[in-house]
Amino acid sequence: MTYGIIGTGAIGGYYGARMARAGHDVHFLLHSDYDHVREHGLQVYSHEGDFHLEHPHIYKDTHAMPRCDVVFVGLKTNNNHLLPQLLPPLLHAGTLVLLIQNGIGVEADVQRMLPDVRLVAGLAFICSAKTEPGVVRHQFYGSINIGNYSCPDTALVDHLVDELREAGIEANLVDYQTARWRKAVWNMPFNGMTVALHCQTRDLMTQPDSRRIIWEQMMEVCRAAQALGVEGVDEPFAQKMMQMTDDMVPYSPSMRLDWDHRRPMEIEYLYTRPLQLAREAGQPMPRLEMLEAELRFISQRR
Amino acid sequence: MTYGIIGTGAIGGYYGARMARAGHDVHFLLHSDYDHVREHGLQVYSHEGDFHLEHPHIYKDTHAMPRCDVVFVGLKTNNNHLLPQLLPPLLHAGTLVLLIQNGIGVEADVQRMLPDVRLVAGLAFICSAKTEPGVVRHQFYGSINIGNYSCPDTALVDHLVDELREAGIEANLVDYQTARWRKAVWNMPFNGMTVALHCQTRDLMTQPDSRRIIWEQMMEVCRAAQALGVEGVDEPFAQKMMQMTDDMVPYSPSMRLDWDHRRPMEIEYLYTRPLQLAREAGQPMPRLEMLEAELRFISQRR
Numbered sequence: 001m002t003y004g005i006i007g008t009g010a011i012g013g014y015y016g017a018r019m020a021r022a023g024h025d026v027h028f029l030l031h032s033d034y035d036h037v038r039e040h041g042l043q044v045y046s047h048e049g050d051f052h053l054e055h056p057h058i059y060k061d062t063h064a065m066p067r068c069d070v071v072f073v074g075l076k077t078n079n080n081h082l083l084p085q086l087l088p089p090l091l092h093a094g095t096l097v098l099l100i101q102n103g104i105g106v107e108a109d110v111q112r113m114l115p116d117v118r119l120v121a122g123l124a125f126i127c128s129a130k131t132e133p134g135v136v137r138h139q140f141y142g143s144i145n146i147g148n149y150s151c152p153d154t155a156l157v158d159h160l161v162d163e164l165r166e167a168g169i170e171a172n173l174v175d176y177q178t179a180r181w182r183k184a185v186w187n188m189p190f191n192g193m194t195v196a197l198h199c200q201t202r203d204l205m206t207q208p209d210s211r212r213i214i215w216e217q218m219m220e221v222c223r224a225a226q227a228l229g230v231e232g233v234d235e236p237f238a239q240k241m242m243q244m245t246d247d248m249v250p251y252s253p254s255m256r257l258d259w260d261h262r263r264p265m266e267i268e269y270l271y272t273r274p275l276q277l278a279r280e281a282g283q284p285m286p287r288l289e290m291l292e293a294e295l296r297f298i299s300q301r302r
Numbered sequence: 303m304t305y306g307i308i309g310t311g312a313i314g315g316y317y318g319a320r321m322a323r324a325g326h327d328v329h330f331l332l333h334s335d336y337d338h339v340r341e342h343g344l345q346v347y348s349h350e351g352d353f354h355l356e357h358p359h360i361y362k363d364t365h366a367m368p369r370c371d372v373v374f375v376g377l378k379t380n381n382n383h384l385l386p387q388l389l390p391p392l393l394h395a396g397t398l399v400l401l402i403q404n405g406i407g408v409e410a411d412v413q414r415m416l417p418d419v420r421l422v423a424g425l426a427f428i429c430s431a432k433t434e435p436g437v438v439r440h441q442f443y444g445s446i447n448i449g450n451y452s453c454p455d456t457a458l459v460d461h462l463v464d465e466l467r468e469a470g471i472e473a474n475l476v477d478y479q480t481a482r483w484r485k486a487v488w489n490m491p492f493n494g495m496t497v498a499l500h501c502q503t504r505d506l507m508t509q510p511d512s513r514r515i516i517w518e519q520m521m522e523v524c525r526a527a528q529a530l531g532v533e534g535v536d537e538p539f540a541q542k543m544m545q546m547t548d549d550m551v552p553y554s555p556s557m558r559l560d561w562d563h564r565r566p567m568e569i570e571y572l573y574t575r576p577l578q579l580a581r582e583a584g585q586p587m588p589r590l591e592m593l594e595a596e597l598r599f600i601s602q603r604r
Contacts, residue, residue: 196498197599207602209595216588286518286588293511297499300509 012074033133103269147176224278314376335435405571449478
């Protein structure tokens with residue numbers, strides 16, 4: 001299959017480069033570092049092995065890109081309003097669009113903007129960062145959970161999972177709702193708390209009060225997911241997330257990096273949408289509502 | 303009646319000086335600015351009129367102080383463990399001890415340390431600060447609510463209220479529990495949130511997300527107080543607190559001032575105790591529990 005990458009950053013850049021290294025025909029949309037990559041190629045530093053793409057297919061404008069069988073969207077959700085312009089040139093009737101993005105409600109909004117597109121959610125469990133032009137640093141983890149949102153051709157989704165695995169990426173097909181809400185169990189506490197308290201994950205795990213609050217926030221997400229009828233988002237899973245975070249090096253989640261680099265934070269899909277769904281299901285998340293308010297406050301004051 | 307003042311700061315210094323100016327026999331315990339006050343007296347700048355006490359009765363050690371009919375305690379609650387040493391020299395069998403302090407559970411703990419003492423709570427609605435040695439700046443408000451905790455001689459408490467009023471202080475006798483919990487309706491949201499979000503009261507009132515959270519925190523206090531059977535701590539009262547804060551100049555509550563001056567914050571009585579009582583009553587305050595955790599986290603990290 002041919003692949004298009006919208007948003008060649010820490011996420012889209014990493015997964016796209018892995019597919020290209022595996023021999024697939026991959027087409028990258030680049031923005032600020034187009035000239036740099038044309039000259040120097042794309043460099044991936046990874047704990048699974050560094051590699052370099054000498055002459056990747058790169059573009060400044062999606063109108064110059066070919067139609068692809070699969071498109072990875074690695075944009076920040078704050079830029080999703082650009083998708084109705086960016087995506088159509090890459091689409092044929094059967095194109096699968098994989099949204100590798102954070103939060104809850106992303107697929108619903110993109111589907112509203114592009115009703116005919118076949119959407120699949122990609123939940124990346126990865127620590128990576130684009131630290132300089134043309135350079136992706138993959139620090140650890142790297143698996144991706146795939147949840148089918150609106151693709152009637154399930155064989156095509158299976159095929160994508162197979163091709164990801166053949167490229168050396170740990171890919172798993174999972175229930176869409178379970179995947180999104182499981183990700184929220186980690187994302188909602190750690191993204192906001194590292195910003196609100198100017199710290200990293202390790203700090204929150206070692207101080208007993210913040211550790212307790214992180215756990216209580218995880219339980220809020222589990223109770224909300226259960227009220228919404230989502231399966232597999234429960235205390236044992238939250239315990240695994242605690243254990244995983246204990247085992248991680250001190251880490252700054254994407255929202256903390258956005259804050260540090262004075263980029264807009266993804267408050268809407270990481271907090272506002274799931275909080276609203278939880279309220280509608282009669283299971284509000286008061287601690288996370290307070291965290292959202294704190295984030296909006298400090299974001300507006302900057 | 304004769305008066306002793308333990309903690310001649312923003313609160314004890316102000317109310318004590320008002321009583322001395324009214325002609326009462328007032329004895330002040332001073333610490334760091336004893337020498338300054340001996341030389342220059344005690345200066346009060348107040349929106350109700352500035353005044354100066356040329357030669358107040360001042361002491362460095364409570365063992366040198368006379369026994370008094372009323373003792374005002376204006377210490378920070380973090381120093382209440384000193385009271386078993388500080389208080390006894392000032393006490394006769396009928397001495398009334400007025401704890402003009404923040405939080406919930408203060409009287410219970412002091413009573414445990416000094417079982418025979420007659421305790422009365424003083425809830426000061428005042429904006430004042432000790433800005434330099436021997437100088438108290440009284441910015442606005444100034445009323446004090448008096449709640450009888452353990453004084454069997456109610457006539458004595460009435461007498462105190464009368465003498466405060468005669469000295470020009472707006473004093474009201476109120477139900478002890480109502481007084482403490484009403485104060486918490488304002489104290490719990492604003493003290494912690496101005497620290498957690500590095501701001502003043504006005505900022506919290508004007509930004510819509512923080513304003514909503516302040517209101518929801520006030521409602522948590524009201525519901526907890528109601529679960530504990532405390533009367534008069536309800537939505538209409540919270541609305542009055544919102545209105546009062548809207549009408550105030552931008553203000554830094556005592557915890558924010560403590561934080562700014564690198565003094566310990568009064569987390570224990572302002573948060574931990576009322577949160578524990580609320581949990582025991584089956585009406586936890588999740589947003590304020592989270593705020594407490596944030597305060598402990600940032601306090602320990604400093």
